[in-house]
Amino acid sequence: xxxxxxxxxxxxxxxxxxxxxxxxxxxxxxxxxxxxxxxxxxxxxxxxxxxxxxxxxxxxxxxxxxxxxxxxxxxxxxxxxxxxxxxxxxxxxxxxxxxxxxxxxxxxxxxxxxxxxxxxxxxxxxxxxxxxxxxxxxx
Amino acid sequence: xxxxxxxxxxxxxxxxxxxxxxxxxxxxxxxxxxxxxxxxxxxxxxxxxxxxxxxxxxxxxxxxxxxxxxxxxxxxxxxxxxxxxxxxxxxxxxxxxxxxxxxxxxxxxxxxxxxxxxxxxxxxxxxxxxxxxxxxxxx
DNA sequence: ATTTAGTCTATATATTTGATAGGTTTTGTA
DNA sequence: TACAAAACCTATCAAATATATAGACTAAAT
Numbered sequence: 001x002x003x004x005x006x007x008x009x010x011x012x013x014x015x016x017x018x019x020x021x022x023x024x025x026x027x028x029x030x031x032x033x034x035x036x037x038x039x040x041x042x043x044x045x046x047x048x049x050x051x052x053x054x055x056x057x058x059x060x061x062x063x064x065x066x067x068x069x070x071x072x073x074x075x076x077x078x079x080x081x082x083x084x085x086x087x088x089x090x091x092x093x094x095x096x097x098x099x100x101x102x103x104x105x106x107x108x109x110x111x112x113x114x115x116x117x118x119x120x121x122x123x124x125x126x127x128x129x130x131x132x133x134x135x136x137x138x139x
Numbered sequence: 140x141x142x143x144x145x146x147x148x149x150x151x152x153x154x155x156x157x158x159x160x161x162x163x164x165x166x167x168x169x170x171x172x173x174x175x176x177x178x179x180x181x182x183x184x185x186x187x188x189x190x191x192x193x194x195x196x197x198x199x200x201x202x203x204x205x206x207x208x209x210x211x212x213x214x215x216x217x218x219x220x221x222x223x224x225x226x227x228x229x230x231x232x233x234x235x236x237x238x239x240x241x242x243x244x245x246x247x248x249x250x251x252x253x254x255x256x257x258x259x260x261x262x263x264x265x266x267x268x269x270x271x272x273x274x275x276x277x278x
Numbered sequence: 279a280t281t282t283a284g285t286c287t288a289t290a291t292a293t294t295t296g297a298t299a300g301g302t303t304t305t306g307t308a
Numbered sequence: 309t310a311c312a313a314a315a316c317c318t319a320t321c322a323a324a325t326a327t328a329t330a331g332a333c334t335a336a337a338t
Contacts, residue, residue, distance in 0.1 A: 001223075001224055001226070001227055001228065001229065002227050002228060002254075003294090003295070003296085004295080004296065005295080005296080007228070007239065007241065007250070008241065010250055011241060011250070014249065014250075026314075026315095027314080027315075028314090034241040035240065035241055036241060037296080037297060037298080039297065039298055039299080040296065040297055040298085042315080042316085043297090043317095045315090046315085046316070046317080049315095049316095056314095056315060056316090057304090057305080057314085057315080058303070058304040058305055058306095058313085058314060058315045058316080059303095059304055059305025059306055059307095059312090059313060059314060059315080060305065060306045060307070060312070060313045060314070061305080061306065061307095061313085061314090062304085062305070062306090062313075062314050062315060063314075063315080064315085075253065084140075085140055087140070088140055088141050089140065089141060089146070090140065100146065101174065102146065102147065102150060102173040102174055102175060108276075108277055109277065110153065110272070110273035110274065110275075110276035110277045111146070111149055111150070111153075111273060113276050114214065114264065114265075114268050114272070114273065114276075115141075117264055118261055118264050118265065121260040121261065121263075121264060122257055122260065122261060124260075125253065125256055125257050125260065126253075126257065129253050133249070133253070134249035134250060134253065135249065136249075137247075137249035137252050137253075138247055138248070138249045142325095142326065142327090143326080143327070144326075144327080165283075165284095166283080166284075167283090176327085176328060176329080178328065178329055178330080179327065179328055179329085181284080181285085182328090184284090185284080185285070185286085188284095188285095195283090195284060195285090196283085196284080196335090196336080197282085197283055197284045197285080197334070197335045197336055197337095198281085198282055198283060198284080198334095198335055198336030198337055199281070199282045199283070199336065199337045199338075200282085200283090200336085200337065201282075201283050201284060201335090201336070201337090202283075202284085203284085
């Protein structure tokens with residue numbers, strides 16, 4: 001399951017994308033919209049900023065805004081950044097690979113094969129779908 | 140990611156299936172084979188027994204053995220039993236459904252749609268593939 | 279009777295997740 | 309230029325979950 005962190009991030013990004021015309025948007029506004037703790041969301045938005053998805057402005061009239069085009073924000077990227085691996089096993093993770101300690105030989109492991117297949121199908125969707133698809137779906 | 144518990148369970152089931160001709164197999168033997176803590180594996184096998192996958196025999200010459208046919212043990216069932224939901228969001232889980240607290244309206248939620256798609260593709264594989272497929276893959 | 283090996287329940291330890299606290303910096307504006 | 313607003317930053321805490329361990333109990337073989 002996705003962590004709340006990631007879910008909140010995706011909702012926040014969606015909100016920012018939908019209200020792009022408003023310019024900078026307060027953390028407050030987003031946290032109220034979804035009933036998320038202000039401080040928790042703060043941390044999340046900061047991370048998204050450091051990762052280059054968001055820009056921000058301090059002081060009065062400040063807030064956050066989307067830097068990237070919604071179509072250039074694949075869901076897989078957001079999920080990986082905040083939750084880590086998408087794969088079900090470390091030994092089939094493309095971005096967070098680690099061998100399984102208990103595994104004798106990855107090359108012949110049956111689970112490895114199946115989970116690689118699951119990973120491929122999941123990624124086919126999550127890297128194809130972008131923030132824009134979410135926004136469009138909701139409008 | 141799958142928990143160690145689930146990974147261990149799947150390995151243990153595979154082992155039991157491969158060595159079915161031996162009859163009852165010691166926890167000891169399996170835990171050594173994969174370098175798993177004896178006691179931890181004990182708990183896992185007990186769960187699998189209570190769920191009706193394994194049988195056991197106490198005392199000397201005892202151990203665990205597979206009750207079901209390997210082909211009748213879908214990976215999805217094992218994963219769900221030990222790890223819970225396969226879906227990435229509670230609101231698209233078929234077996235552990237819960238609404239997302241922060242969500243205004245599931246019917247129009249864009250994430251919901253995408254994650255339902257991911258769930259479908261994942262389940263297509265995990266409920267199609269059984270223990271037997273894992274065993275065959277490794278032989 | 280003794281040994282072997284699973285059963286059961288409880289507890290301990292570690293890790294991760296979700297949330298909070300409070301001071302710092304920047305910026306608009308009165 | 310002082311003040312207020314709002315993001316920035318770091319640290320910490322609390323709760324939940326995952327992993328592992330302990331030890332007494334029961335059943336079976338010999």
